[in-house]
Amino acid sequence: MAADRKTAPEDGAAAGRRASVPGGGESTGLTARLEVRRDGFRVDVEFAVGAGEVVGLLGPNGAGKTTVLRALAGLVGLEAGRIELDGERLERRPVEKRPVGVVFQDYLLFPHLSVVENVAFGPRCGGTPAREARRAAAGWLARVGMDGHGKAKPRELSGGQAQRVALARALAVEPKLLLLDEPLAALDARTRLEIRSGLRRHLADFAGAALLVTHDPLDAMVLCDRLIVIESGRIVQEGAPSEVARHPRTDYVARLVGLNLYRGTACGHHVTLAATARTGEPGLELKATAAAEGEVFVVFPPTAVTLHRERPADAAGVLWRAVVEGVEQQGDRVRVQLDGPLRVLADVAPVEVAQLALEPGAEVWSSVEGAEVRVYPV
């Protein structure tokens, strides 16, 4: 995993930028308690984003991420709660008067306006005279590498260009809060790489609070100072990207960062995994690197799992029988999904797929190397 992009705001550069937020005044960032109801679904979250901080909002499909962003932007109403931005109550302001810039996944540029008019639109609505707004818009377009495209219509732009214009449009209103909803999701892999590094630069220069929804672990690691994970409308984990990646607390986070995660009970270096309710089999016993006591999370990477066709006489660590559920190429390794007393991911070399006849339904012996098993308190 990459190192955190910036230092946490309370002890780093972000805190130092507090005084220079657009619009003047002392900037303290965002604090929000949001209760939102949408039909049968309910979001109930409380969090803060410091000025100059970039917080990633992650969670499975339907977790409520977009709802959180829309509530902050004023596009859905609060059932209860409060939104405070630089000490001011945001939810009392009409949508168009909120100092908020939004970049949606599909950009939502106005199709009938030129690129420069799209970017000038926000400042114009805020009362900036037309010429000045166009000049400012041209400046923002230059900063995102889109000078020379001002007269183009959105339909003439590539996905990457449209994304840059959308970012320029969001920043042109000089927001105190920047909301980005999967800003890179619609881009192909190469464009995403290029736009990600541009976005990283702009986020580093942005003095306000930024909240970025993403499904991509790389975006989360590269772009964000801190992550908030929501599931079913509630916050389930929060922390620096490296901390979340190292110590996942839910299956979603574990899958996101590519680790096998279980719960168990530790007694010194021995951990008994919780029995699987599904198979009814007693929990396996693993050996962990560090000693612990009581309820713990247990993680190990897919590379720690070894597969064998026949029962090995001298396997290191615990051994169990598993059934192959799926096989998928991932870079130069092959990821194997296994069922059995443990649902587990194993990474093997492509040659092992043939050697072990790994195909759905095949039975194999699995073992895990204790040196790679980590435990931490629940």
Ligand SMILES: Nc1ncnc2c1ncn2[C@@H]1O[C@H](COP(=O)(O)OP(=O)(O)OP(=O)(O)O)[C@@H](O)[C@H]1O
């Ligand atoms: N306009 C709407 N009216 C009623 N319910 C909605 C509406 N939009 C979303 N929902 C419901 O709210 C819940 C959360 O949706 P939301 O889009 O916030 O999730 P999400 O975490 O952003 O998901 P995804 O990652 O799939 O975009 C879902 O169960 C969804 O069905």
